[in-house]
Amino acid sequence: MDFYYGLAQIIGVHTLLGLSAYMVLLTGQVSLAQAGFAAVGAYVAAMLTVLAGMHLFPALLIAGIAAATIACAVGFPALRVRGLMLVIATLAFGEAVRLFFFNFDYQIAKGEVRVGPLGGEGFRQIRYFPENGWTTFEVMLLIWAIVAMVMAALWWMDRSRTGAVLRAVGEDELAAQSVGINLTAVKVSAMAAGGFIAGLSGGIYAHYTTHIEHANFGVVLATFAIAYPILGGLSSVFGTVIAVVFIQGVLIEGLRFMGDWRNLLFGALIVLAMNLRPHGLLDPRSLAMLRRLVGRA
Amino acid sequence: MAHDLAQNTVDGLMTGSAYAMLALGFTLIFGVMRRLNLSYGPSIMIGAYLGTLVHLQFGMGAAVVALVTVLGAVAAGFYVERLCFAPMRGQAATASMVASFAIWMQLEELATLLLPRHSYPFPALIARPPFEIAGILIRADRLLTLGAAIAAMLALWLLVHRSRFGLALRATARDRATARHLGIDVDRIGLIAFLGASALGGLAGMLVIAADQQITPMFGMWATFKGLVAMMLGGLGSIPGAVIGGLLLGVVEAHGQWFFGPQLRDLLVYALLFLCLVLRAGIGAGVPSAERRI
Numbered sequence: 001m002d003f004y005y006g007l008a009q010i011i012g013v014h015t016l017l018g019l020s021a022y023m024v025l026l027t028g029q030v031s032l033a034q035a036g037f038a039a040v041g042a043y044v045a046a047m048l049t050v051l052a053g054m055h056l057f058p059a060l061l062i063a064g065i066a067a068a069t070i071a072c073a074v075g076f077p078a079l080r081v082r083g084l085m086l087v088i089a090t091l092a093f094g095e096a097v098r099l100f101f102f103n104f105d106y107q108i109a110k111g112e113v114r115v116g117p118l119g120g121e122g123f124r125q126i127r128y129f130p131e132n133g134w135t136t137f138e139v140m141l142l143i144w145a146i147v148a149m150v151m152a153a154l155w156w157m158d159r160s161r162t163g164a165v166l167r168a169v170g171e172d173e174l175a176a177q178s179v180g181i182n183l184t185a186v187k188v189s190a191m192a193a194g195g196f197i198a199g200l201s202g203g204i205y206a207h208y209t210t211h212i213e214h215a216n217f218g219v220v221l222a223t224f225a226i227a228y229p230i231l232g233g234l235s236s237v238f239g240t241v242i243a244v245v246f247i248q249g250v251l252i253e254g255l256r257f258m259g260d261w262r263n264l265l266f267g268a269l270i271v272l273a274m275n276l277r278p279h280g281l282l283d284p285r286s287l288a289m290l291r292r293l294v295g296r297a
Numbered sequence: 298m299a300h301d302l303a304q305n306t307v308d309g310l311m312t313g314s315a316y317a318m319l320a321l322g323f324t325l326i327f328g329v330m331r332r333l334n335l336s337y338g339p340s341i342m343i344g345a346y347l348g349t350l351v352h353l354q355f356g357m358g359a360a361v362v363a364l365v366t367v368l369g370a371v372a373a374g375f376y377v378e379r380l381c382f383a384p385m386r387g388q389a390a391t392a393s394m395v396a397s398f399a400i401w402m403q404l405e406e407l408a409t410l411l412l413p414r415h416s417y418p419f420p421a422l423i424a425r426p427p428f429e430i431a432g433i434l435i436r437a438d439r440l441l442t443l444g445a446a447i448a449a450m451l452a453l454w455l456l457v458h459r460s461r462f463g464l465a466l467r468a469t470a471r472d473r474a475t476a477r478h479l480g481i482d483v484d485r486i487g488l489i490a491f492l493g494a495s496a497l498g499g500l501a502g503m504l505v506i507a508a509d510q511q512i513t514p515m516f517g518m519w520a521t522f523k524g525l526v527a528m529m530l531g532g533l534g535s536i537p538g539a540v541i542g543g544l545l546l547g548v549v550e551a552h553g554q555w556f557f558g559p560q561l562r563d564l565l566v567y568a569l570l571f572l573c574l575v576l577r578a579g580i581g582a583g584v585p586s587a588e589r590r591i
């Protein structure tokens with residue numbers, strides 16, 4: 001059973017990461033910096049619980065705020081670039097963050113061992129959950145409680161005026177500006193909110209794996225993060241969840257029996273999905289159909 | 298001190314010439330397609346792995362290996378174009394990017410299935426010790442790379458600016474819809490540009506790997522990154538810009554490594570790239586000409 005709990009943990013953390021990219025993508029910004037924000041969250045949260053002995057919840061909150069601050073700092077210069085230039089600029093930023101942690105040492109003695117991040121070796125011994133007697137099941141519940149809260153917040157936001165403003169900016173910046181929407185405020189806050197969610201995801205990830213290193217937060221994770229909402233479609237937060245389950249659950253875990261050949265099929269299936277549904281697995285048409293089916297047209 | 302600076306600069310220019318060739322291929326694809334091909338490096342790597350396979354299995358020499366590498370890269374490029382770019386015309390640019398990322402993972406897996414060890418030897422093109430000019434050491438194979446990069450730039454520039462095909466290519470890059478109305482087969486132009494870029498990339502990859510005399514599965518990611526960064530540093534979508542960007546990247550890396558060590562070197566490069574993008578776009582805001590030209 002623990003295997004399935006573990007899988008649910010992975011899916012939960014990746015869902016958060018996908019939702020952070022979804023948030024930014026709503027305003028039309030393709031960001032490859034989400035893995036970098038997650039790295040900030042992971043290191044900050046782990047340092048707070050391990051080095052400062054803080055409780056997990058305030059540590060996660062501070063990690064999210066730290067990542068949001070960094071995201072805000074990226075958001076302002078990133079306003080000046082769009083399209084492909086933004087993709088590359090955020091990619092460069094994400095890689096710069098990763099390389100920063102590659103060179104980051106801050107260790108203190110705790111008992112007879114030294115703990116803390118140590119450059120290329122990473123940050124070992126993040127033992128908050130085992131030290132406080134959390135079972136895998138409880139950790140999974142915690143992760144999904146956070147996922148549910150974030151999803152509910154995004155779902156509510158999507159149905160409010162804020163969601164309409166975000167989508168307006170994503171659809172057509174010029175039109176949005178001409179009806180009096182403040183582009184700077186909208187794009188930077190979307191970036192900051194995305195950074196906060198990515199920071200949460202990183203913070204939880206650090207605690208359930210107990211060991212993080214810079215290589216966890218490379219371009220592969222960044223591309224996965226942006227792939228989830230693109231593959232799932234931007235019509236609803238559930239598209240992202242479906243995409244994460246499809247990729248992490250079906251394609252990665254489900255195809256494990258194929259061994260070395262897994263990635264070949266993995267690539268083919270994603271290409272097939274993008275060819276058949278360029279606007280996402282859950283595009284507006286299928287969403288409308290689902291709504292009719294449950295009688296809420 | 299002055300000597301070190303000069304040696305670093307020369308070394309940087311030599312390495313940078315390989316980056317320049319990768320950036321030229323990226324520029325060609327981006328100029329026509331307006332899409333980001335993340336599989337560019339991995340498809341070059343497939344070519345290089347096929348070349349290595351020929352070298353190991355049949356003991357072929359450098360010339361045959363080079364030919365197989367370039368042809369393999371073109372074949373892999375064809376596969377990528379058909380799967381990720383040809384079916385997704387119109388507005389779905391991010392869908393192409395995600396699909397090309399998936400193909401990247403596929404190609405990397407294919408490479409490790411072909412040759413499962415971590416690294417393999419690759420035949421050197423010129424096996425002779427470096428020579429010295431005015432106290433500066435120069436490797437012959439690196440010099441060849443620099444020559445190839447300059448030749449490729451000139452050939453590409455002539456093709457794009459002085460031929461009928463180039464005219465059609467520029468028209469497609471400038472305005473796809475109008476080019477189509479004028480009777481240009483824009484899909485065919487796109488495919489040819491893609492295959493040309495793959496051949497150029499295959500050549501660049503072969504020169505880099507032959508100079509290193511070994512190949513690892515990390516090469517694909519490396520090539521994508523270096524080509525992308527060099528293209529961006531040189532200003533998006535211009536042929537001389539790609540070469541200048543590549544050479545600049547090489548020189549910055551060489552000096553960065555000398556002064557700060559290999560880890561901070563990469564950090565420096567990414568920070569520079571971020572600044573370059575943000576500042577340049579600020580200066581050129583509302584003047585899309587640099588992005589429109591090829």
